[in-house]
Amino acid sequence: MKIVELSGVKEIARRANVSIATVDRVLHNRTGVAQKTKEKILSIIKDMDYKPNILAKRLASKRIYKFGILIPQECSEAEYWNGPVSGIKEALSEFGDFGVEISYHFFDKKDRDSFKSQTETMLKMQLDGVIVVPVFIDETRDFAMRCSERRVQFVFIESEIPQISPLSYIGQDYYQAGRVVGNLCQYLLRPGDDVLVLNISKAPDIQESLQEKLMGFEAFLSESDVHCKVDSLDVDAKGMDEISSFLDHYLSENSVKLIYVTNSRAYMVAKYLEDRGFKHIRLVGNGYHDKNLNYLKNGYIDFLICQKPLEQGYKAFLALYEHFIAKRKVERTQYTPIDIVTKENYKYYEN
Amino acid sequence: MKIVELSGVKEIARRANVSIATVDRVLHNRTGVAQKTKEKILSIIKDMDYKPNILAKRLASKRIYKFGILIPQECSEAEYWNGPVSGIKEALSEFGDFGVEISYHFFDKKDRDSFKSQTETMLKMQLDGVIVVPVFIDETRDFAMRCSERRVQFVFIESEIPQISPLSYIGQDYYQAGRVVGNLCQYLLRPGDDVLVLNISKAPDIQESLQEKLMGFEAFLSESDVHCKVDSLDVDAKGMDEISSFLDHYLSENSVKLIYVTNSRAYMVAKYLEDRGFKHIRLVGNGYHDKNLNYLKNGYIDFLICQKPLEQGYKAFLALYEHFIAKRKVERTQYTPIDIVTKENYKYYEN
DNA sequence: CTGAAAGCGCTTACAG
DNA sequence: CTGAAAGCGCTTACAG
Known part of the structure; x- marks a missing residue:
């Protein structure tokens, strides 16, 4: 004896002794079904472990x-x-x-x-x-x-x-992203080295993710045995000129080994390093985009922390x-x- | 005037003045269609830039x-x-x-x-x-x-x-994977440092990818200014004992700064390092699996090169x-x- | 509260 | 070589 089980709604309807329209109603939790009928259908649905066919659903529905x-x-x-x-x-x-x-x-x-x-x-x-x-x-x-x-x-x-x-x-998870950079620094720096963390900002909002990165970064370093001096600065720079003069000034007074740019503008620092011919400063940034990539390729950016x-x-x-x-x-x-x-x-x- | 264009096959059939069965035949490149009819239908399909509805297709077809x-x-x-x-x-x-x-x-x-x-x-x-x-x-x-x-x-x-x-x-791309490790070494090593590349093998086949990794690794290093000595060895080890005695012997004669395991068994070397308390040797491996991860977490593996x-x-x-x-x-x-x-x-x- | 029927855009026998 | 018809598993008016 071969009982061919009907497909989804039809089979539910058959078992419940109702029409598929009624089944459809309870399936979509629409009104107009007797409580008793509803319960019966619901239990059958559960019994069958019914899973609607999404293809049929989309095909039949006009809904866009x-x-x-x-x-x-x-x-x-x-x-x-x-x-x-x-x-x-x-x-x-x-x-x-x-x-x-x-x-x-x-x-x-x-x-x-x-x-x-x-x-x-x-x-x-x-x-x-x-x-x-x-x-x-x-x-x-x-x-x-x-x-x-x-x-x-x-x-x-x-x-x-x-x-x-x-x-x-x-x-x-930006905190963790900061920690990842910290972990890299463990390999890039030695105890006593100086690090500059830069937030090159134009936009006023969404600074929070930058703060979280910084926190993660610092947390990692403080847990590790790389005891380096971390200087974190906001630079509200509109263009290369401002960045350059800022860095000229800063670097003349500090012997920085690594710069970590917490937003996507590492390329600006990279350009500066290239212009000045500073090959001894490591640079880590964020963001997978052409400007950063160009400096990654030519070696002025060492690591980019990205998401796809x-x-x-x-x-x-x-x-x-x-x-x-x-x-x-x-x-x-x-x-x-x-x-x-x-x-x-x-x-x-x-x- | 509002001409509602019929959907796919129907519209093709209407334009070609044939039945949808015939349209279906040419759509699937089946035999039994007059050449002339076929050409006509084909040109209409092109005209309409017809794209079959995959939902309807799968729903209608019994084919599994x-x-x-x-x-x-x-x-x-x-x-x-x-x-x-x-x-x-x-x-x-x-x-x-x-x-x-x-x-x-x-x-x-x-x-x-x-x-x-x-x-x-x-x-x-x-x-x-x-x-x-x-x-x-x-x-x-x-x-x-x-x-x-x-x-x-x-x-x-x-x-x-x-x-x-x-x-x-x-x-x-295993060659490139080897280069990635080479690039990391640039940061982990200094000129003159010794590197040990290990292929801890049990299986006899698919060695090729290991060779490619090695080539990539060496190619990168030779292009870079990290002039370190690379020693590449196959260890046909069945268990920890063999690995341990091999490494005991090797490390007593060489001052290795970094070990790169080209297959997924870095955890064996990590275990050795942990047992001996060797914290000064960097370890890079391949493969995202629990045994490796455990040693990544506790610091005996520094980097894992993986694919998802x-x-x-x-x-x-x-x-x-x-x-x-x-x-x-x-x-x-x-x-x-x-x-x-x-x-x-x-x-x-x-x- | 419930059901019969048409239709979504295809495929698949089957008949001629 | 070609077409009419049923059906895939749903949804959607519409009628009662």
């Missing part, structure tokens, strides 16, 4: 999910931001037919208003989910609140904003996909690996 | 693709091999409903026959594609040939076999998925990143 992505536009680190976008496109090509529509919204990292105005347009678009690089704190907070009100899910990449709980955060930009985008998209389409639970915090990039391994880094 | 994976079973590096399997499972959960069936075949890395016999069972299973870690060269070659005859696609992970062309190879095991599995599965289901072209060689893992970044490495 709209996701928006808010990301810094072409700027000096432009190449970097292509990363997440590429990652999203890659994800899209793999999950493409699932009825997803993506819109990209670029803002100027130096222009608070451009961020603000992009959020306004996004709010008008009736998006289901957004991916955002929260460069401006207050504006992001406001945006997040209004998203929540409208039941728009948001995912943060790159950094987080305190007290705001996104569907998911995808980015580094493409992966961030891919995972952010996946978070929304999992939430809306696959209806699976999404991890609240997804720390990305803290990668150590050198002139010898950067080539395969994007893979 | 069967993939087999041939991978070392629990051995001393056991934890490592969970990686690819987890990766495949992860991919499966994302592409699960696409009608794929996976079978796992484990062999003993020390037992050529176990590999051989697994390939035999796999060949009987009428698989569509296989993922294999080609530990034994001749046996793999034989297996690959017979796969080709049966039109079974195969993907290599971890290493390649010369003159055999898989659908895709997913693994490291999970990612390998994921990508290998994806290669087969792309080939069979999405019908997209697959990259012949997919080099994985050469990751530098330390005690401070290993935690987030698996993410």
Whole structure:
């Protein structure tokens, strides 16, 4: 005797002695089903360990999910931001037919208003989910609140904003990233050597991640037996001239062995070192983008601590996909690996 | 006037004035279509830039693709091999409903026959594609040939076999991996220091990748200004006793500053260093698995050069998925990143 | 509160 | 060589 078990909903309907429409109703927790019927169906679903077929679901449904992505536009680190976008496109090509529509919204990292105005347009678009690089704190907070009100899910990449709980955060553990640099220093320095930690800042917000890096860095060093002097400075430099004169001055008074740039502008220091022909100073930075890479290649930057930009985008998209389409639970915090990039391994880094 | 364009095949059929069955025939390059009809349909397909809906395709098709994976079973590096399997499972959960069936075949890395016999069972299973870690060269070659005859696609992970062309190879560029270690040595050593490169071998085959690492390592050092003495040795050690007595002897005659273990057994040297209390010798190894990690954590291993095991599995599965289901072209060689893992970044490495 | 029916964009026998 | 029809496992009006 061969009982061919019917597929999903049909089989549930058969067992419960109802129509598939009714099954569908309880499956989606819609109203209009007698309590008793509902319970019966629910228990059958449990019994069968029923898993809906996502293909059939998407094919049958007219519903299109709209996701928006808010990301810094072409700027000096432009190449970097292509990363997440590429990652999203890659994800899209793999999950493409699932009825997803993506819109990209670029803002100027130096222009608070451009961020603000992009959020306004996004709010008008009736998006289901957004991916955002929260460069401006207050504006992001406001945006997040209004998203929540409208039941728009948001995912943060790159950094987080305190007290705001996104569907998911995808980015580094910056404290630990600082420790990684500290650990490298163990090999690069000897007891007594001087270190300069530089925060070359243009943007006013998201300084927090820089602080965390610094804390991790210092914590590691204080635990280790590398007793070196760490000097941490903010340089509010607009261009190379300011950096140069600052460093000229600083280095004339301090015998620095290593400079650690806590944001993505290590290339500025590298340029300085190249201009002056200073080969004896080690340089560690953050961020995988062309300007940094050029100096990594020619040896003026020794190490770059990075996260894969493409992966961030891919995972952010996946978070929304999992939430809306696959209806699976999404991890609240997804720390990305803290990668150590050198002139010898950067080539395969994007893979 | 609102012309609602019909969806894919239907619209093609309408334009070509044929039935969708005929369209389907040319879409799949099947016989039994008049040349003229075929050309007409083909041109319409091109015109529309028609892309089949993969969801509908999989849903309608009864075809189930069967993939087999041939991978070392629990051995001393056991934890490592969970990686690819987890990766495949992860991919499966994302592409699960696409009608794929996976079978796992484990062999003993020390037992050529176990590999051989697994390939035999796999060949009987009428698989569509296989993922294999080609530990034994001749046996793999034989297996690959017979796969080709049966039109079974195969993907290599971890290493390649010369003159055999898989659908895709997913693994490291070992020459470059050796260079990465060389580059690290630049920071860890000073001119004149001695380095010992160790190949602690049990298995007879796949030595090639070790040779390539060594070449890369030496090439880098010879290009750099770190003029150190490199001694490269094979140790055919079965256990700790042999390693210990070998190292006792070697180190009594040489003042080694750094040991580079080219395969995944750095933990054996680390154990030796720990036993002897030798903290002054730096140790670099390969492979992300528990035994190595323990010594990374306690400081006896300084750096591990790794590739993400999970990612390998994921990508290998994806290669087969792309080939069979999405019908997209697959990259012949997919080099994985050469990751530098330390005690401070290993935690987030698996993410 | 419930069900019959059409449809998503394909594939697969089957009939001619 | 070609087409009509059923079906994959769901969703979505619509009717009662």
